[in-house]
Amino acid sequence: MKLKKEQFKIYNFFILLINFITIILGIIYFTYPIYTILWDILGIIIIIAWFGTFGLVFINDLILIKTDKIGKKINHFCYYCLAFYVLAWIFLLINTGLLSIVHTADMAMFTIFGLITYIGFFGMALFGMYLAYLDIKYLENRGVWNLE
């Protein structure tokens, strides 16, 4: 059973939206690091966004015609996206480790921690959004997709 174009379009819009919400809530999280109910909402949203983006990469791999020029372009971007995800979690892991062992309130150190966290966290959301954008942009192109 082939995936319908309309279903794929809706899924892409969903990924676009959820990664956008992740960025907005992420900015609030980092700007006001005092607990609100938004933290719990952000927690659920980021898990959905991460797994959702994985799902989008997987679906792309199944339905992209990789011999097509645009198909090839999107396929390569999927590789970049996954490679960045690996890097991003390594960044977040480093941040977790270092934040736990340093004891000084050295601003430079906290800036570096913050920077790698921002790059990792917001980078993942931006990669997810751009992949969904590429899919939507080229969805009507013939010969790119193996859709119903």
Place this chain on the structure above:
Amino acid sequence: MYGILNKLGIVKIILAILCALAFIIGIFSVFQIYVGGTDAISRVANWFMAQIGEFLLFIVIAATFILLKLTGKKNHPKIYFAIMIIGFLIAGLNSVPLLLTPVSISNANVEFNAGFGENWESTIPDDVKPFFMPSPFNIPQQFLGVPHKECQIIENVLYYEDPDEEVSLYFDVYMPKEPDENLPGNRSTIIKIHGGSWVAGDKSTGNMPVVNKYLAAQGYVVFDIQYGLRDTGSLGALAIITPENVIGNYTFIDMVNQIGIFTKLLENNYAAEYNANLESVYIMGGSAGGHLTCVTGFGYNEDYFNGTFSENINIKGIIPLYPPSSISWAGASGLLPGSPETDPELFDKYSPTANIDSNDPPCLIYQGTGDKLVDVSNSIEIKSRCDNVGVTCCNLLFPLAGHASDIFFNTNFGQVWLYYLERFLFLTQ
């Protein structure tokens, strides 16, 4: 040759190797979480693997998708499905410690209900609750961390010198940034004793400074102290954080004496200097520090230790983390003179459990069930002794957590621990 190894081919090979590496790390982590070993590498891995499982979950999933793309479903269907199954299996097994967080919370609630009554939560005033973590666990904190709490820190205050051993001992003190009577800590004193198998380790970086800051911001005065270590010639993985000024030929007796000297100086000097409340004092430490915490805390009012500690300090709680309860081996390693056969009383008094009696204050224990260095039976034994004599003891068991699994304070273990620690401190003041 160039045809096979063109530019894209080389990139794909590198990607495949990196993904395979992620799989190997994932498998190593699974092995350490569920099986483990006693070699040096396994011991260090035991500290971290269960804590970083959730990061490995996503890294391995991403690596799995890269490998699936590289393989291609049509080209190699069997390999494709094999990679999918293996990848998701490794990722899934790494995620189990995180998925078991509700079990940790449930265990802790059962312990607190037994220790402080079913309605313990409602006894915390509404004006205090905003200072505490609102929930035992939240996901953003797990992955993104939280900023350190602001407090006042005074570092490297000398409190003991031993010219014969060329040893000098220091402490750091963490205090609220500004005096505030509304803070829940009420300037209660916490004496923190670091771990490191009695031969390594240090205050500060080696003793969860971020937790010290967190508690100080709540109004506690935290003294993070050094004590003299035993020189065995090998410091293991903790060599990097162990300063030379603490290494001598010390035994448990010396270590407890040094802690005792600190309590006397606390009474005579530091309490006034740092505005620390001696009517409400806690002893807290992990691993070897957990053992010394128990000997100090439970032995504080024992006749055997008469003159060792300050007599004007009121111990309100004992907080050992992954404490070893049996020390029968200590003679062989030189940490106690003689043996349990030649000097049974000495070995008895320096064991964490022997001094427990009905006059002791409440106890809160952190213990990972996956701890390969200090087995879970150790904390169960302490809990059992406390229960037998009617001392309130909450033994917080964390499924699959390894030794020192609270090091990463923002992960699931650290979050749940901190949530119950701050409540224990408030309820027992």
